[in-house]
Amino acid sequence: MSALNIKQGSTSHSAYELRDPHAEIVETHTLAVMVDNEAGVLARVIGLFSGRGYNIDSLTVAEVDHKGHRSRITVVTRGTPGVIEQIKAQLGRLVPVHEVHDLTVEGPAVERELALFKVAGTGERRVEALRLADIFRANVVDSTLESFVFEITGTVEKIDAFADLMRPLGLIDVARTGVAALSRGI
Amino acid sequence: MQRQMTGARMVVQALKDQGVEVVFGYPGGAVLPIYDEIFQQNDIRHILVRHEQGAVHMAEGYARSTGKPGVVLVTSGPGATNAVTGLTDALMDSIPLVVLTGQVPTFMIGTDGFQEADTVGITRPCTKHNWLVKDTDKLAETLHQAFHIAMAGRPGPVLIDIPKDVQFATGTYAGPKQARVSHYQPKVKGDIDAITKLVELIEQAERPVFYTGGGVINSGPGASQLLRELADGTGFPVTSTLMGLGAYPASGKGWLGMLGMHGLYEANLAMHGCDLMINLGARFDDRITGRIADFSPRSIKAHVDIDPSSINKVVRVDLPIVGDIGHVLEDLLKVWKARGRKVNKDGLAKWWGQIEQWKLKKCLAYKGSTTTIKPQFALERLEALTKGQDRYITTEVGQHQMWAAQYLGFEAPNRWMTSGGLGTMGYGLPASIGVQIAHPDALVVNVAGEASWLMNMQEMGTAVQFRAPVKQFILNNERLGMVRQWQQLLHGERYSQSWSESLPDFVKLADAFGCKGIRCSDPALLDDAILEMLAYDGPVIFDCMVEKHENCYPMIPSGKAHNEMLMGDAGVEGAIQAGGAVLV
Secondary structure: OHHHOOOOOOOOOOOOOOOOOOOOOOEEEEEEEEEEOOOOHHHHHHHHHHHOOOOOOEEEEEEEEOOOOEEEEEEEEEEOHHHHHHHHHHHHOOOOEEEEEEOOOOOOEEEEEEEEEEEEOOHHHHHHHHHHHHHOOOEEEEEOOOEEEEEEEEOHHHHHHHHHHHHHHOEEEEEEEEEEEEEOOO | OEEEEEHHHHHHHHHHHOOOOEEEEOOOHHHHHHHHHHHOOOOOEEEEOOOHHHHHHHHHHHHHHHOOOEEEEEOOOHHHHHOHHHHHHHHHOOOOEEEEEEEOOHHHOOOOOOOOOOHHHHHHHHOOEEEEOOOHHHHHHHHHHHHHHHHOOOOOEEEEEEEHHHHHOEEEEEOHHHOOOOOOOOOOOOOHHHHHHHHHHHHHOOOEEEEEOHHHHHOOHHHHHHHHHHHHHHOOOEEEOHHHOOOOOOOOOOEEEEOOOOOOHHHHHHHHHOOEEEEEOOOOOHHHHOOHHHOOOOOEEEEEEOOHHHOOOOOOOOEEEEOOHHHHHHHHHHHHHHOOOOOOHHHHHHHHHHHHHHHOOOOOOOOOOOOOEOHHHHHHHHHHHHOOOOEEEEEOOOHHHHHHHHHOOOOOOOOEEOOOOOOOOOOHHHHHHHHHHHOOOOEEEEEEEHHHHHHOHHHHHHHHHOOOOOEEEEEEOOEOHHHHHHHHHHOOOOOOOOEOOOOOOHHHHHHHHOOEEEEEOOHHHHHHHHHHHHHOOOOEEEEEEEOOOOOOOOEOOOOOOOOOOEOOOOOOOOOOOHHHHOOO
16 A cells, blocks of 8 residues: 555645654744734633643734734744644634744744843943944943943844853843744745 | 614524524523523523533533534623533533623623632633623624634634623624624635545555544534445445444444444454554544554554644544545545445455454453343343434443443434543533433433432432433442542552442432432343333433442553453453553
8 A cells, every 4th residue: 555655744735744743853943823913812822832731932922913903923932843733733723813834944034032131340341241232233222330231133042142241241131022033035 | 684782682682693592501690681681582492500510511412412502601700610611521522512601890800809700711721712702892793703613613612701791781783694704714625635545545455444533423414424325335344432423323334333442342453453544533532542652553544634733643644634524525435436436345355354253252241140230231221122212322421431332322423422532420411401402302311320420410400390301320330430440450459439438319319309210220120120211201310230340341451552452351450551550
């Protein structure tokens, strides 16, 4: 019967991947979930992740179409390919969910995060913080004689790197928005 | 048609417009305006339950036996929380329900008001969808959407929480035809290329098996008809999950019996040894698969399911088809017929030869007794004495449930109502009442264990009040039989808390409820006692005193594969090993 040459784990639908969904490699995926902006919709999505034991690395949500009452939830999640497929299928069957896009597999995408860093210090440390902020194209959005608040936008890796550099220079507080992402091109 | 009316009247109007005939419910402060509207009309019948859990299980029985959504009306706070078990049960078994709950008025929400609970928060994970309606103008549309979502795609329970001020306020009512078309429209047609591929597999398979589930029943009677045509046309064997019994008739020539943990030897070995498994509307539940690593190791697996999340969730399949069973089977039959109705006749003949060998094992054989009623014997007699009748069976949960699935035969869909996924003790009695309300003239029997039955026994009051002549056939072993069996297998025969002491006298209990009580403990008198039960025009509590330490076989112990079944005469010491001990 193997002559029929059915690929293991393959399906007839483009919504399913031809990759082996049961390979035990943990991958990180960025999902864009278009939902009705109605009461409780975020709780539904978060409850699905916690109830079924899935990971959330980052999550952002905001209304993106006021007239159409549509919000966009961007979730960065981790799991084996099988788990990622399950997460997408489970999200897809929530009633207020219109579309689920896996930006990690659907083609190139841009991912950005915004962060605010409060760095306290005086003298040479303060000057060094300001110089590094300039290199990272971070903006100063608040300053006192003993502190700065830097605003930085970039990939998760860039913000992590900036945090690593600021830590010895007096980093005392961080606020991060989580990842927002869009596919490239049209 | 648009009209001004109060929210409470809208509820009743929407139910009428949706064709609802019966509501199962219990009044309370936060739903009084709706009950006032129910009082002032005669189109919708209200069945007053004794506990809200009973209302939900009754609605489940009603829904499963009719294919229509069951409707429940309960109050806020405890009314809603009491409904949670039934909602979870319906979600697990894909039963369409529309549950309406009262809520404290909108201006009191969040103040810990009297009988306030976060109903939509509590029921979010146990409904397919739920709504809190804060505006009377949105109520009609929400009600119509609720019926659509409960029934569309994979069915399930939905809940609408209606604050009391929304019930009193006046708004605009719009009928179902005016309601916005929901974006929620799951796809029902299967991919035709995949269906053609499945036909190619069917044509070549040497050792095929149909593995059918509740999805066939949920797809409607047409799907069961198509399954029969396909199975009988191809000559392929058919096994079914607990939820799917009746889709293919027990008297059909391809019938192997139920599969799974307490499934038949021939059914489980057919699953283990097949080269083509065709899963129709089942979900590879852990009661079915046993040890996943050794589940049907040499087969190509096709899976037809309306819910994409069921596919590749537990078992990786080679050919998934997302769609409604009825639609897919219709296309499948068309393609198979157009290509000349081919099957691998030689392969099939050998395969059936093998299956007949397995059947010789007579896995349901048990040691009879002339002094004690064996539970298997009681069910064999019930089967024999009700054969040919259009009979509806409900069950509670435990050994009796498995024996009922093994020893009773189901010829048609929607005749078997049991709590499969959640395993809810206390399901059967209220479910039997819901079935009887939908089919007033049919024979409805709840096969029960005494412990499960006690969990919702208050509903006998409902049965008596509404003259629902349900027969409560209690296999009374004075034990939590399945718990006791597992303690014997796994916990060194230390029977911790698994016996029922101080049981009520069920005959006197029947008397107290105002129905008929029958007790039987002698196998020689059993037939007459069952006939007396069947002949009685009214509800009956039948206390069938059975063997106390009977185990349910065959059994795939936890963590074992389909070909590692325990049979009735086997030793059970150490049957479950360390790896399986953590499994339930």
